[in-house]
Amino acid sequence: MNFIPTNLEGCFVLEPKIIKDERGYFMESFNENTFQKALGIKIHFVQDNQSFSTKGVLRGLHYQSGDHAQSKLVSVLTGEILDVAVDIRPNSTTFGKYFSVVLSVENQKQLFIPAGFAHGFLVLSDSATIYYKCDKFYNKESEGGVIYNDQTLNINWGEVETNWIISEKDRSLPSLENSKKI
Numbered sequence: 001m002n003f004i005p006t007n008l009e010g011c012f013v014l015e016p017k018i019i020k021d022e023r024g025y026f027m028e029s030f031n032e033n034t035f036q037k038a039l040g041i042k043i044h045f046v047q048d049n050q051s052f053s054t055k056g057v058l059r060g061l062h063y064q065s066g067d068h069a070q071s072k073l074v075s076v077l078t079g080e081i082l083d084v085a086v087d088i089r090p091n092s093t094t095f096g097k098y099f100s101v102v103l104s105v106e107n108q109k110q111l112f113i114p115a116g117f118a119h120g121f122l123v124l125s126d127s128a129t130i131y132y133k134c135d136k137f138y139n140k141e142s143e144g145g146v147i148y149n150d151q152t153l154n155i156n157w158g159e160v161e162t163n164w165i166i167s168e169k170d171r172s173l174p175s176l177e178n179s180k181k182i
Contacts, residue, residue, distance in 0.1 A: 001028065003038040003112075006099040008087050010114040012039065013101055014073075018108060027108060029075065030133065039112070043071060045133035050077070053123045053130070057165045058157070060120015061086055061146040061173070065182050068142035069115035071135040079128025080104035081121040082158050086146065088182050089116035096176060098155050116182050118146045122157050122164070144180040145173035152176055 002015040016027040028034075036042055053059065061084065064070045074083055083103045087094045102124070103109050113119050121130065148155065148166070153176060173179070 001031070001034055001038070006085075006101075008085060008094045008097055008099045008117075009092055011085050011087070011099055011117065012112045014110040014112060016108055016110070029110070030073065043135050045073065045135050047134045047137050048131065049134065050129060050131045052127065054127050054165070055123050055125060056163050057123045058120065058148055059167075059170065060084065061118035061148055062120065063088065063118040063144045063146075063182065064136065064139060064142045065144045065180050066142050068136050068139040069182055070138075071115045072113045072119060072132045073110055074103065074113065074119070074121075074130065074132040075108070075110040076103045076105055077129040077131050078105050079123065079125035080106070081123050081125075081128050081130060083111050083121045084119070084155060084157075085111065085113045086118040086153060086155075086176075087116065088118050088146065088176065088179070090181065092116070096152060098153055100156070100158075118144075120148055122159065124159075144182070145170070146176045146179050147171075147173040150175045
């Protein structure tokens with residue numbers, strides 16, 4: 001597994017070693033020992049989530065605050081997404097910056113997003129199944145979010161916002177400046 005640092009402190013793209021032959025392929029998608037050794041942090045994932053969305057669905061930007069702030073390891077089981085992580089840690093040198101990467105069933109890349117980040121994605125293919133591991137359990141009272149088109153973040157979603165499918169809840173999220181503090 002290759003661990004590639006991003007422009008955001010603590011955020012990494014993971015590229016698995018894929019062994020292919022005439023039968024298909026095999027890859028190790030997660031190994032706690034390898035992960036902790038490569039990143040120099042102890043992490044123990046406690047909850048796995050999976051979502052299915054159709055083309056043009058934009059989810060996010062979501063996070064958990066306080067003691068429930070989650071680190072995530074995001075991958076795609078079917079389809080293709082533009083995955084976005086935003087550093088919302090107030091004392092971070094990369095506060096208010098974002099990183100985006102295309103995750104797909106073809107490239108099998110993963111994105112590790114540490115606690116203190118907001119996360120969202122846009123489905124680029126006809127549909128996509130997203131799978132992610134979390135190191136803390138979901139807690140409704142700790143839910144937070146930032147509007148996907150926050151002018152200070154200036155996220156390049158790679159596509160013009162036509163026919164995007166965004167929940168009313170996500171359309172009503174506050175700006176980074178007015179969001180719940182991590």
